[in-house]
Amino acid sequence: MPTRSYQGCWTCKRRRRRCDNTRPTCQSCARHGISCEGYEVRLRWGSGIASRGKYTGADKPLEESVPPRLKGRARDLKRDRKAPTSQGQIQGEYDWMVPGSRESLSSQGEKEKEEEAIFNEFMKDGINVLHSTTARESMLQPRLPQLCEESSALYTICLAFQLSLSSTCSPIFLEYFDTSLRKFRSELACSTTLSDGTLTAGLLLCTIGLMHGMPWTMHLEGMHNILQSHGLSDTPPPLDATTSIFRHHLLEVMGVMDISCFSVGRQLVPSKMNRQGSSIGIWRRYCQPSMSRHGVEPVSGLPRSLLDLFAGIGIDTTEQSFWSWSGETGSFMQYYLWEAHRLAGILSLRRHSSILLKDTVACEMIAPSHPKNCSVDATTLVARILANLDALRLACAERPEEDRFIKNAILYPLFVAGLEIRVMCKNVQWQKTIQNCFLGSRQDQILLDLLQEMWTRADPDLNVDDLARERHMEMGLL
Structure with a gap:
């Protein structure tokens, strides 16, 4: 049986005859008197349109006859990103020179x-x-x-x-x-x-x-x-020409933020320096030893000597420390603010002590916090705090240009006064006073919601930090 050949001329292939592959024309066609069509490669499709390959959809084997492929397939989009046309590259390189030439760059400029x-x-x-x-x-x-x-x-x-x-x-x-x-x-x-x-x-x-x-x-x-x-040691060098004043200011801001009574719902991991997870101790360890104890810290609006007492709550600050604080030289509005903070510090100290009293191990640590000769009750302290804040509000309304930013510092005494649940439940009008003193920011609204929840539950043993943690919130009173 003769071997079938796939290399014959086009005429023998069409006639399905055996070709002897003689070139340029085969002898089989010559013997039969038929014109041999040769052996050249032909680009021709029976349907007239290519169905596969590079020329898919074309009716002739030319680049210009290839129809554009519909976008959408992943490989098409990837190919376009990797190899844009030369014209597109040139256009993209110079579009930024023409204002509004491309919407994306225009949007970027507007942004x-x-x-x-x-x-x-x-x-x-x-x-x-x-x-x-x-x-x-x-x-x-x-x-x-x-x-x-x-x-x-x-x-x-x-x-x-x-x-x-x-x-x-x-x-x-x-x-x-x-x-x-x-x-x-x-x-x-x-x-x-x-x-x-x-x-x-x-x-x-x-x-x-x-x-x-x-x-x-x-x-x-x-x-x-x-x-x-x-290099930040527990005893940093005193302020001198080699130490940036602004750096010390930033460190003081860190110290104020770290003071435990100025935050609500704080979640800090206990450590050797911070056994109860309440603060790192930045103010006492770094700011207090290196900076002058006179003057006013600009973020909190409080004298540094008063901040020393707040930073010592739970450590060595007692009620007598607050009562004995001599104050600083300032304006009338600052005196109102500082007095409200001093009295609120006493309430914070008592609240901290009552929490520790639940732990019998801590009883000896907090004994010095309650001087026997102090008989000022919580109701009197809350009334005096609100009186000072109300006087500050009236002074700000009467002299708005004297100290425009002092109202930024009222959150701490206002909030601490509102935490006295027994007092607030007996004096509903004081609740309205606190509500009116808030400035209307989002921070104020969140803090006010916490206070209203405390007032609604009317549970003196409810810890506001636990309530804030239940809501996954860490708030500041600055």
């Missing part, structure tokens, strides 16, 4: 303008929320542009902070806050010395958290760990 407007608004107004004193010049404002160059996260955090001042959590704020969080964590992980820019970014991020009930003390711990691992 940058919006961000710049938000940042300018923060520099003009939002930054004023960060301090509560009569200080005429902010230490942060003139340094902020340079600090933003040191920290890539700081600029975004400033935008998020300005957006956070709204009474509601808008989607755009949550978007910027999430971006700020990622940038700061990445920057903190790569930081070796913790620059002033990164430290400022972290403190602003903590401020957003304590204003909105979001976790924030973990950032404080992270910054403290880095500072401690790079």
